[in-house]
Amino acid sequence: MARNITPRKENYSQWYLDVIKAAGLADYAPVRGCMVIRPTGYAIWENVQAKFDAAFKKTGHVNAYFPLLIPDSFLRKEAEHVEGFAPECAMVTHAGGEELEEPFAVRPTSETVIGYMYSKWVQSWRDLPVLINQWCNVMRWEKRPRLFLRTSEFLWQEGHTAHETEQEAREETLRMLEVYRSIIESELAVPVIAGEKTAGERFPGAVDTYTCEAMMSDARALQAGTSHFLGQNFAHAFEIQYQDRNGELQYCWTTSWGVSTRLIGALIMTHSDDDGLIIPPRIAPVKAVILPISKSESVAENDILPKAKELSAKLDDELGGMYSQVDTDFHMRPGDRFFTHLQKGVPLRLELGEKDIASGTVRLVRRDTGEKLDVQADAVIPAVKNILADIQANMFARAKAFRDSNMHDAKSYDELKAIIAESGGFVRAYFGGTPEDEVRIREETGATPRCVLPGGDKGKCIITGNDNARLTIFAKAY
RNA sequence: CGGGGCGUAGCGCAGUCUGGCUUAGCGCGCAUGGUUCGGGUCCAUGAGGUCGGAGGUUCGAAUCCUCUCGCCCCGACCA
Structure with missing residues (x-):
């Protein structure tokens, strides 16, 4: 049992923070409400990003980048929008040693700047649809920050599209909701319910907001992704107009949709246990760790390590996209080394010790169940592949069963x-x-x-x- | 913004009421050596501190007084 992690039943919030700390995912920054995403946490985010980005490209979207600073007046153009975001906006009032004529908001979201740009880019129905996504950081000043779930600055993706017809925009909104649902479930193994938000929970400025709602392991809900049908609200505010096929001037219909680093919080609170993090194989930065084990450091290093490296290379080669790592901390005892990887959530541990070599096997230990399996050395690769797939499926099934029972x-x-x-x-x-x-x-x-x-x-x-x-x-x- | 609490080693704390008996301790972690080793061994040695900051009282302040900065919790607020 982990001794540096508060049991989940004892104090859920503390457990969550302890898991993050033990896995080295993030740390507090000097600015209140901000966090540093450490290499292990960032590697997870990169994998999450890669899955979504590929899906966005597949649905015809392209990436671009819009500026961090947004003129205050832009936010004020859409009445509900400003009312919703004003309280959590950080404003830049000085620059170049002088007070600015007009303060800039550090973007809390980019509908306004993007709307402004779209109004310049869109002239004709032939320019539509515009399907742009951006990966960036945003800032929403939070009074009660929590790592990954609610920090003043966070990383996300925001898609912004403009369409000729209402129907097209509505279809886009639902298409992206479905992209979210499918990736969150198949890659993050987090079951979600995709549905519509009520009026009180709607995005400020949206006509309809849709959400992927997940259940955490304390049975509370977490919004894991949102997709908004913005109607013509932003088109009116920023005059995003086009000439239709009859030469008449029309307002566009727009959408926006986003997922953020909050998904990492969802991942942690859906799957992890009292021993620490558990990462689903499909997004785990290290899918399998190989540990050469021996009582003698020199045997481990000289005799077993080469075999471990060979196995690692074979895994990486033959299971394309796989990523394995060899643990070379021979100075630590096995128990300590096990715990390190346990707490980092590595899905599968391969133990290669003198006993295994003598018997021509490799011991595989699953992170999700703790189950141990001795596999013939020549059958390791397919076994790893199958077990990783099974872990992925099991994690989803387990989370879904928990949700359904609650x-x-x-x-x-x-x-x-x-x-x-x-x-x-x-x-x-x-x-x-x-x-x-x-x-x-x-x-x-x-x-x-x-x-x-x-x-x-x-x-x-x-x-x-x-x-x-x-x-x-x-x-x-x- | 309202209510409560806390700032002492990387982390968690004791000491503060009753100023001196502490060279400012303890646990974890860290370093070194030994021992152990297939789910967090045990032991020894050691490194590490402007006691949040400024001013004051006193022979003497982590401890008392004044001011100040920061953080945490509850509430309010919050896609």
Whole structure:
């Protein structure tokens, strides 16, 4: 049992921070609310990025870069947008030793600058659609930061598209929601529910907001990705207009969508255990670690290490895209070395000791289950491949089973209150109330509507009693 | 912004009420040596501190007084 990690049951928040620290993913920066993403954490982010980026390219998007500083006046052009973001904006008021005529906001999101640029670039229906994504950092001043989940500065991706018709823009919004759902589930092994946000939870300036909602291992919800149908709101604010096929001037329909380094928080809180981090193989920077083991340091280094290196090279070659690492910390005892990799979440450990060499086998140890398996040396490569695939599948299945076992139904508001108070988790209920009702529910229960389930399932609202309320998931959220 | 708490070694803390008995300690970590070694061995030695900062009281301040800076927790707020 780990001695540097607070047990999850004892103190969930502390456990989360301990896991991050033990795995060396991130550290606090000198500026409050900011974090340093350390090499191990950044390697995970690079892998996450690579998966999404490839999917964006496949759906026809291209990358570009827009500036960090946004004129204050831009944010003010869309009424709801400024109201939503003003409180968390960091403003640059001085530069070059002088006070600026107009302050700049450090971007909290880029709809406004991008809208401004699109208005210059779009003239004709032939210029549409515009499908641009950018990978960048953003800043939203947070009063209660938590590593990865809510930091003042974070890394993300924001896609911004402009379309000729409402239908096209709506399709784009849903297409990207589906891209998110599929990658988060297949690569990060985090099960999510993709649905619509209620009015009170909508992005400031959006007509409709969609979300991928995940359940963490304390049964609280985490928004893992959002996609917004912006209607013509930003097109009106920034005059993104084009001449249609009849020569008439029209406003574009726009969308935006994003995922952030918060996904790493989701990863940690979905899969890890009291021993530390567990990373799904498909995004693990090191998928398998090979440990030469011997009582004698010189035997380990001279006799076993070459075999370990050979095995590592073979794994990397034959399982293209694989990445294995050889542990050469011979001065440490095996137990210490095991723990190091355990806490870093490496999916698979290959032990190569004198006993194994004598018997012509390699010992494989799974991080997700702790299961040990002795495999014939010549069968190691296919075995590794199969086990990694199985770990990936098992991690997803396990997380999904946990979520499903914490899914409840409430027929009335009282029932919803009781479930949230007693067991927590996700609660399905018919809801058709106003943002004011949402506030009241939050104040009274601590839970918020996380997302409206897709499909036409409708019933009697637990608040208003009206029919035609949509089935909505409520939960306490991060 | 309101309420509470805390700043002493890399981390976690004791010492502060009752100033001197501490050369400012302890645990973890770190370094070196030995021992052990297939899920965190055990032992020895050692390095490491402007006690958050400034001013004051005193023969003497981590300890008392004044001011100041920073952080954490709860609340409020928050895609």
